[in-house]
Amino acid sequence: SAVISQKPSRDICQRGTSLTIQCQVDSQVTMMFWYRQQPGQSLTLIATANQGSEATYESGFVIDKFPISRPNLTFSTLTVSNMSPEDSSIYLCSVEKNTDTQYFGPGTRLTVL
């Protein structure tokens, strides 16, 4: 398995500001993923972050809005830029280990006023 931590665990932000979410894993992993989960909904993949390369974004998500960094094999950040109330959601990072198995962090609950 993998132990994953996220910071912050929650935040309340003003419209138009940006928030950077950190994801730390207890072991080196190749694949890291960022998801969004709106209340009572399923998980939507935002992007896949591989170390040493540009993140790959899913349809409907763009780098200008959700820039991602992956400086090493245990760490990644997701920034939610120029936030609006529609960005209020839970943001989850996950890692792939043991081929195909994804493990999730505890999530960051974001509220945009």
Add this chain to the structure above:
Amino acid sequence: QQQVKQSPQSLIVQKGGISIINCAYENTAFDYFPWYQQFPGKGPALLIAIRPDVSEKKEGRFTISFNKSAKQFSLHIMDSQPGDSATYFCAASTGNQFYFGTGTSLTVIP
């Protein structure tokens, strides 16, 4: 297009009963089928997973039944307990492409 269809959306079961959640898929390239359990305020936690070369996998009170020909798989929770009350997500994967079901909110009544 929903790659993985999950039902029911919500489920209420008496303590000691059997909880059954169903998922269906279309893409025969999927080769890994995990179930995740999520408690409020927490991230999803891997519960149990199966590959299509077996028809059933059991871990404690949790069992996955897999029907390759019907392209369906289900989670059975035996002797359901109030502590099992959570949201359950099925998923299907090919390589590192994960597709999640819409989730089932399970409530186990004491």
